[in-house]
Amino acid sequence: MHGRFTIEGFGRHVPERVLTNADLEAIVDTSDDWITTRTGIKERHIAAPGETSSDLAVVAARNALAQAGRTAQDLTHIFYATFTPDAVCPPASSILQEKLGIQGRSAVDMNAACSGFLYALEAGMGALALRPGSTALITASEITTCRTNWADRGTCVLFGDGAGAVILSDKEPKPGQAVIKDIITKSDGSLWPLLTVKAGGSGWPLKLGEQVKEDYFIEMNGPEVYKNAVRSMGQVCEEIVTRNGLAMDDVDLFIPHQANLRIIEAVGKRLKFTGDRVMVTVDRYGNTSAASVAIALSDAVSEGRVKSGSTVLLTTFGGGFTWGAAILKFI
Template identity: 80%
Template sequence: MHGLFTIEGFGRHVPDRVLTNAELETMVDTSDDWITSRTGIKERRIVAPGETSSDLAAKAASNALLSAGREAADLSHIFYATFTPDAFCPPASCILQEKLGIRGRACVDMNAACSGFLYAIEAARGTLALRPGSTVLVTAAEVTTSRTNWADRATCVLFGDGAGAIVVSDREPKPGQAVIEDVVLKADGSLWPLLTVKGGGSGWPMKLGDTIKDEFFIEMNGPEVYKNAVRSMGSVCEEIVEKNGLVMDDIDLFIPHQANLRIIEAVGKRLKFSGNRVMVTVDRYGNTSAASVAIALADAVAEGRVKPGARVLLTVFGGGFTWGAALLKFV
């Protein structure tokens, strides 16, 4: 793929409500020590009653547009990564467009589970290659708590809500902006049963009067997900770095999917990243699925973690299984 793919602006938004481990101790049989030692998570954000995925996305998108010095009217496409849209129909991207006060743009929701942000970035690159001059909003927003079983202590401690967004164009980058150098995406559908949210889909339909069952919520084989996540993210990062003629020492900041601190540390150890070279937000946000890397990227920019010339490596892993990596270079 040829052309210039510039991230002009970065934004994120998380709900105000903080759910701490201490509060979870009153809701389910768990403890702060147990959660912290196994996941590194201390707290997570959860939506207010009635607050939706597109509400979070609209605020993140507005922040990204402000960062880019752009107006919503400048957008030509909206790509929205989520597995927790406001509804099955209409697409959350259409609802987001209305909340941004524009009409007539191409809108599409994308579900690659926790990998959705990078899949949407690749779609933005493809759009710009096919239609030069486009300006694409890529957002990832999740209300994972809407699909969290609060009686399942193995999963309910992990997830949080939030949204991140970027504005992508083929304009020459300005200081503080970044060029998308490459994206590599992977999937293995044979492993789909290991991480699921089945209930309500056409394979697990619901009819009037049915009670909500466990399959309506996130179900996960934790040990198998852990093994596959570490192996897959490590491998795809090695692939993209080698493909672009680089070595790991060329990477200034590593931003992995924020699922679990043990996974982050295991992947970092394999790739020889540690300390300030690794962006960690899972301790304060939990796993926000598709939004996790989008939020972490916006936080890294806001915190001054990326200097001019910095090269940033992103990697993701999610249900499907899906995974991938992306290389960014800041100007």
């Protein structure tokens, strides 16, 4: 379907501080029991004051480079998915480039909400197709807690901070590396009001001295997001598996967006993935938005959940709505 694109290394990083459900009980009117039964989340990592998206991304990137046996000097491109960049300007990808100690490379931020990692991966494949011999850092890094309304119990219990990264090239893959067999990304803007972070954007500008209001933070219609997430991830997985001449039985590990264990289980049920064939990290990280699938992929590799010959199906869903899927084959 596509040329050969190799993921040479995988990395991730989460902040040190852990916020448990018990900690949240002291902040909002909630309970460990409610959060666990509705979401499967037990704890999430949250940034220290002053810790930025690029602070997490640089560690995830260095981990991915080390696993690939590469240095930052090898990079020609940076594709950086986030809806929580360090600043509106400059791009977080430029700051990341500086933190990696390199200059003069292509670097761009991409916002496809929680689906950003797959969008960035696809953009990286496009750059490699245009410029053979390139080496791209694909990273997704979020400080979701900078846009978390700690007074809204319907959203504040769901999210966490973290970063994931991969190194993408068109080199011949080595054992332990993976090739990208196919990728699909999609969007439906008619549903954008269901999941938003509005204020601070040009449609909802802040004025000097004005207090931030609820619309500065993540707002959503939880049950509608839930239904659409299950339907969209289910459909796009069926599409990508079918168009690659595979069956769901051929997939060794399913790595869905880590938003909520009930969503993961519902999509898994539709596609007939259960038990060890499903990667679950939402219990320990919460929803890290664009970083979620990248972190879960890195953990799957480091925990030995994939081996030579494994076929891995990734899928994601987020605000926009945006969604997508990818198939990787491990060498």
